[in-house]
Amino acid sequence: MSDALPSADSHLRTVEALYSGHHGWLYARLRKRLGNALDAADLAQDTFTRILASKVAVFDNPRAYLNCVAGGILANWCQRKSLERAYLTALAQLPVPEAPSPEQRLLVLETLHEIDAMLDALPAVVRRTFLLSQLNGMKYAEIAEQLGVSLISVKRYMKQAFLQCLTLVE
Structure with missing residues (x-):
């Protein structure tokens, strides 16, 4: 992988070539791991979408x-599915x-995904x-005591986590 920043057209052509040359392989690999064609197709598409959004210019391998x-x-994806289960x-x-309506369930699941993403963005010790x-x-x-850090570190970690939580509220 090279750190050189490509032009937008060059990057698009590179990702198009990557897609046309390797999408089938990636899809088959994901389908084998997941045992589900629809999820494999979604994850393969998400992979290329992420690469398209990146600035990686050259793919050595x-x-x-x-x-x-x-x-x-x-x-x-597995983490989200586990959370949903x-x-x-x-x-x-x-x-x-007492069970929530389908609309309430969807809202709660979306909120849980946002919280999970927020926590995932934190350093491991803070999380x-x-x-x-x-x-x-x-x-x-x-x-x-459990983490082997000072009390002031715990307070600092909690402050960092609460500030991250506030970004969800805003």
């Missing part, structure tokens, strides 16, 4: 690059009168600190 980009997209499992345990506090109900001192 196109299939390795596609595999790497698709792997990241697949990991995010956990939410739907929790909903299934609610009595029917872990935030989750220990918010999901496990741990006190800052307990978190500091």
Whole structure:
């Protein structure tokens, strides 16, 4: 991969060549991993969309690059699916009168995806600190002890996480 920034036309031609030369291979690879043609097609398309939006100019090993980009997209997709399954499992345990409407379910799922993306954007230690506090109900001192960091670091991590949360509200 080269760091040279291509012109828009040059980049488009490069991605078009990459697409025409390797889309079938990537789709088949994803379909084999997922066992589902529709999801494989979506993820293959997402891979090329991400590459098109990037500024990568030259692909020394196109299939390795596609595999790497698709792997990241697949990991995010699996994480979203896991989140959806956990939410739907929790909903299934609610009595029917308390279950949200389909519209409310969709809104909650969209919000969960936004929160997940926000947390994914945080450094690992900040994300872990935030989750220990918010999901496990741990006190800052307990978190500091568990993570082996100072109390002031926990406070700084929490501030960073809360500021990131505010970006969702704005």
